[in-house]
Amino acid sequence: MSDPIDFYFDFSSPYGYFGAERIDALAQELGREVRWHAILLGPMFKATGSSPTVQVPVKGAYARHDMLRTAELNGIAFRVPEPFPISTVACARIALYLEALDFSIARRFAKRALRAYYVDNVNIGEKSAALRLAGESGADSAEVAAAIESQPLKDRLRAANDAALARGVFGSPFVIVDDEPFWGFDRFDAMRTWMKRRASHADLSSIR
């Protein structure tokens, strides 16, 4: 079995949500497993001197329209949530905690939280909402509530985010497969083509 695909996303990233809705099917098509990583874009924006796109003059208006169009073209249920963007520290901690505990509950939580935010306009930046969704995903809410306040988990999330950044991750979604990085939902098709060409031993040596 080949190495899994590393899938990085921030809960406050619409394109990360689109990626989350598609990455498992794409991985299956490529015969790979997926490792999900909830990241925090805040520190990454700092490292790259960036801002949330919707807050950038001129580009922000375009981005809002492009999100809606991308969802429409891909048949993904979506509305621009309000408030947006939000802090995703609680969700990211929950995802990290569940990942170590029960892989399938973690995945269920991530997808459920993303849909709650981007379809049902639930503010998952609020800890209470995030914990409720963890419970609905099969986790013990009280246990999770305690865990996400613990210093070791906070430290682990910071370390995981630093490790992602050190690996070159700076946006959401971001996928790394066999050391090949793909930034953005708009690179999923390129990823598919790339992987299939590699599988058929096409000569891609010129750019490796």
Added chain:
Amino acid sequence: MSDPIDFYFDFSSPYGYFGAERIDALAQELGREVRWHAILLGPMFKATGSSPTVQVPVKGAYARHDMLRTAELNGIAFRVPEPFPISTVACARIALYLEALDFSIARRFAKRALRAYYVDNVNIGEKSAALRLAGESGADSAEVAAAIESQPLKDRLRAANDAALARGVFGSPFVIVDDEPFWGFDRFDAMRTWMKRRASHADLSSIR
């Protein structure tokens, strides 16, 4: 006949070059003409608080790799030029001057200059190189050399760039068709799908 497609590009944008290599065929497929607009990203970066991607920490390294991969996946001849990025004021003035003079020479110049830079590593930021390429495209080099130093042309380029920014253009390539904006070479497929859906009267009213 429907309105032409407005195609905006900066000579120092690799993805703009990729777009320039594909926009005519795509427009033909959609039954549209193309209006080419050489823009200057510098003032747009200022307006959006952005920087040339290759100069951004972490993201820059990714961008260089993604350019090569995008060219490879699309079968477009390409090498990362050196120096990069460059000033494209001379090229943009030449393109604007020729556009008013002879549409087909203007287009030939744009494509020739882009290929010179991205394939043959000619520094088209140097005025002499840009003028030589204008001559090779069928223009009178001496006439062009005089024109691009004239204040009216300088003013026209500034006004054209301001008009593009006012219309929401902030990157390269940037395409506007029937008031629908598409930023990036990676939106060409979306543009095709979008236009065909509109042509078939699919209901896209939800996001218009």
